[in-house]
Amino acid sequence: MQVRMIPSAAWLCGGLFAAALFLHGQNTTTSAQMSTTSLPPVGLASTETAQVNVVNAAPASAGAGTCTGSIAFYNAAGAIIGSATDFKVTTGEIASVALPYASAQATGDARIVVRAEISLNFNAPTAAGAAPPACMLGGSLETYDTSSGVTHMFFSLGTLVTPLAAVRTGVIGGLQAR
Numbered sequence: 444m445q446v447r448m449i450p451s452a453a454w455l456c457g458g459l460f461a462a463a464l465f466l467h468g469q470n471t472t473t474s475a476q477m478s479t480t481s482l483p484p485v486g487l488a489s490t491e492t493a494q495v496n497v498v499n500a501a502p503a504s505a506g507a508g509t510c511t512g513s514i515a516f517y518n519a520a521g522a523i524i525g526s527a528t529d530f531k532v533t534t535g536e537i538a539s540v541a542l543p544y545a546s547a548q549a550t551g552d553a554r555i556v557v558r559a560e561i562s563l564n565f566n567a568p569t570a571a572g573a574a575p576p577a578c579m580l581g582g583s584l585e586t587y588d589t590s591s592g593v594t595h596m597f598f599s600l601g602t603l604v605t606p607l608a609a610v611r612t613g614v615i616g617g618l619q620a621r
Contacts (some may be wrong), residue, residue, distance in 0.1 A: 449485045453490065475564070477512075482584050484519075487544055489552040492589045494541040499532040500581040500602055501507045508577020509533050509580060512563040514540040519556045524548055527562070534577060543589055563592070 459600045487493050499510045515527035524547055530538035542557065563580050582600040587593060 449589055454504075456511060463490070463509055463535070477562055477564050478484050478496040480600075482600065483598065484556050485584060485586055485598075486554055487542075487547060487549075487555055487586060487621045488554045489544050489549070490589055491586050491595060492543040492555055493559070494542050495543045495561065495584055496535045496537055496539045496582055497530060497532060497561060497582045499534050499578055501577040501579040503534055507524045510565075510578040512561060514559060514561050514570060516540075516549065516557050516559050525555065532580075547588075552556050613620070 482495065485493055493516065495514045497510070497512075497514070499508065501508050509531060510533075511529070511531045513527040513529045516524045518524055524542065528540045530540070532538050540559075542559075544555075547555060547557060561580070561582060563578070565578055579602050581602045584596075584600065585594055586596045586600045588595065
């Protein structure tokens with residue numbers, strides 16, 4: 444028995460050609476979707492502020508895309524603190540939402556634990572091969588001294604959401620889309 448190896452490039456070209464034939468003429472309608480990512484809990488002392496930063500990290504070549512969504516903070520009991528804050532970022536833009544200890548519904552000077560959630564709204568392609576919107580949301584969570592601005596903790600979340608990945612897998616950043 445003789446085994447003949449086909450170079451990887453040939454497989455890739457053949458696969459791309461087959462995909463192009465399959466996708467030719469496909470409908471490119473979209474449906475409204477939302478995915479939510481929970482950030483890890485973080486301790487917050489009376490002199491600190493917690494802040495979530497989001498960025499639309501889509502390359503400029505993807506077109507003028509916009510990421511829209513909201514950021515909400517929750518206390519240790521799971522209750523929302525205040526209300527969610529909406530954001531809208533185009534390619535390269537950054538939005539930040541801060542929670543100073545004084546606004547965290549804490550009593551006294553006791554250290555508290557909070558967590559944040561980032562929700563992303565997007566129109567997901569409903570047809571195979573349809574291009575996703577130009578939105579790749581990245582983010583970070585940090586705590587800093589409210590008076591001086593000195594950072595105490597920084598946690599990079601990398602790219603949280605790519606809408607096409609959310610549609611295909613239902614899983615975003617290791618978390619289930621809901």
